[in-house]
Amino acid sequence: MTVLQALDIGLAALVLAVAGWTIVAREAFAAVVGYVAYGLLLSLVWVRLFAVDVALTEAAIGSGVTGVLLISAAARLRKTEAPATDERLGAPLRLLAGTVCAVVAAALAAVVLLMPDPGSTLAPEAAQHLAETGLGNPITAVLISYRAFDTMLEKVVLILAVIGVWSLAPDRYWGGAPGPQRVARHEGALAFLAQLLAPLGIVVGVHIFWVGADEPGGAFQGGAILAAMWMIVMMARLVEAPSISALWLRLTLVAGPVVFLAIGVLGFAVASGFLTYPTGFAKPLILFIEAFMTLSIAATLPMLVMGPPSRPPRP
Amino acid sequence: MSTIADVFTVVAICTGSFFFMAGTVGLLRFPDALTRLHALTKADNLGLGLIVLGLLPQADGMLGALKLIAVWALVQLAGATVAQLIAHALLRKRPPT
Numbered sequence: 417m418t419v420l421q422a423l424d425i426g427l428a429a430l431v432l433a434v435a436g437w438t439i440v441a442r443e444a445f446a447a448v449v450g451y452v453a454y455g456l457l458l459s460l461v462w463v464r465l466f467a468v469d470v471a472l473t474e475a476a477i478g479s480g481v482t483g484v485l486l487i488s489a490a491a492r493l494r495k496t497e498a499p500a501t502d503e504r505l506g507a508p509l510r511l512l513a514g515t516v517c518a519v520v521a522a523a524l525a526a527v528v529l530l531m532p533d534p535g536s537t538l539a540p541e542a543a544q545h546l547a548e549t550g551l552g553n554p555i556t557a558v559l560i561s562y563r564a565f566d567t568m569l570e571k572v573v574l575i576l577a578v579i580g581v582w583s584l585a586p587d588r589y590w591g592g593a594p595g596p597q598r599v600a601r602h603e604g605a606l607a608f609l610a611q612l613l614a615p616l617g618i619v620v621g622v623h624i625f626w627v628g629a630d631e632p633g634g635a636f637q638g639g640a641i642l643a644a645m646w647m648i649v650m651m652a653r654l655v656e657a658p659s660i661s662a663l664w665l666r667l668t669l670v671a672g673p674v675v676f677l678a679i680g681v682l683g684f685a686v687a688s689g690f691l692t693y694p695t696g697f698a699k700p701l702i703l704f705i706e707a708f709m710t711l712s713i714a715a716t717l718p719m720l721v722m723g724p725p726s727r728p729p730r731p
Numbered sequence: 732m733s734t735i736a737d738v739f740t741v742v743a744i745c746t747g748s749f750f751f752m753a754g755t756v757g758l759l760r761f762p763d764a765l766t767r768l769h770a771l772t773k774a775d776n777l778g779l780g781l782i783v784l785g786l787l788p789q790a791d792g793m794l795g796a797l798k799l800i801a802v803w804a805l806v807q808l809a810g811a812t813v814a815q816l817i818a819h820a821l822l823r824k825r826p827p828t
Binding site: 604605606608609612613616 | 805808809811812815816819
């Protein structure tokens with residue numbers, strides 16, 4: 417066994433241990449912290465599998481943004497947590513739930529172990545047609561070209577999620593702004609971090625989006641970093657969240673899918689059908705779509721984290 | 732020349748790992764949250780600093796070296812801020828007697 421193999425086995429054992437701890441943890445906050453650590457370890461696993469794109473997404477979305485979402489949910493639920501944990505389910509029901517989970521886990525493990533080795537793959541075909549898209553990163557080609565429809569629907573789902581969150585607003589707050597209010601005096605560590613990090617993070621986010629055409633990166637990862645920067649300046653109370661009726665906010669939220677859809681429909685006229693790109697223009701069109709996607713993701717994720725509006729609209 | 736660089740890398744990374752180890756022991760053994768925080772930030776600060784220093788001779792050109800230094804600087808910034816925030820939360824919860 418080489419050193420690298422030993423490290424891989426150690427990493428896998430660590431992931432399993434943290435996953436188990438996340439399930440066993442009694443307190444919601446502790447479970448969320450476990451989940452974030454689990455996500456970061458998982459992104460190391462993806463790096464070891466040479467899937468850097470997936471690792472970036474896992475770290476940014478799976479661990480980062482989802483972690484923030486879950487932490488704010490845990491903080492909101494703290495008051496009701498003690499009564500909720502007291503209401504324990506009966507032993508038969510718990511046994512049944514445990515059995516069902518074990519069966520599902522065993523079935524998944526069996527499916528993975530029974531897969532042919534090497535598994536059936538479309539990778540050679542994807543690589544073969546990469547030149548036609550003008551891109552250097554096959555992941556981006558799969559996301560925005562070969563399987564463009566899936567990617568577009570994913571972004572629509574994100575917007576639906578924001579609409580869902582906003583619908584939880586009480587009537588008197590409808591059209592108001594979510595999140596904490598801005599404070600005039602900025603002091604403390606968080607405000608310092610936000611002021612220092614946000615400009616850097618914006619540059620990194622745009623860079624990750626831009627290199628996504630040829631190297632690991634892309635709209636989702638870049639957008640998530642930009643979203644994190646907006647979140648941190650809102651959390652440090654340097655800026656306020658916009659009111660949910662602001663036109664610019666709503667336009668930014670839908671910009672990505674709208675541009676995607678418009679170029680997709682244009683495919684009927686200038687290429688061979690819906691969501692196809694004319695020969696030679698694939699790369700600029702893909703980057704154009706991705707730019708708007710990045711913008712929409714950077715607006716969508718903070719709006720999900722900030723939650724429903726918590727103040728009445730300004731008259 | 733490259734042998735000297737390799738020796739430097741090995742020594743610096745081993746020293747860095749030692750600081751991480753010491754920080755972890757401190758995190759497990761220290762009696763209260765503030766001292767544990769102290770152990771944790773020292774590990775980040777010196778441990779990662781030494782590991783980055785050790786990796787610099789092996790870096791992929793100037794740009795790679797700058798990226799490594801940027802990683803260290805960002806971790807410093809995040810670590811210091813998080814330590815302040817956690818300490819602040821602790822003090823607010825339990826005022827010093």
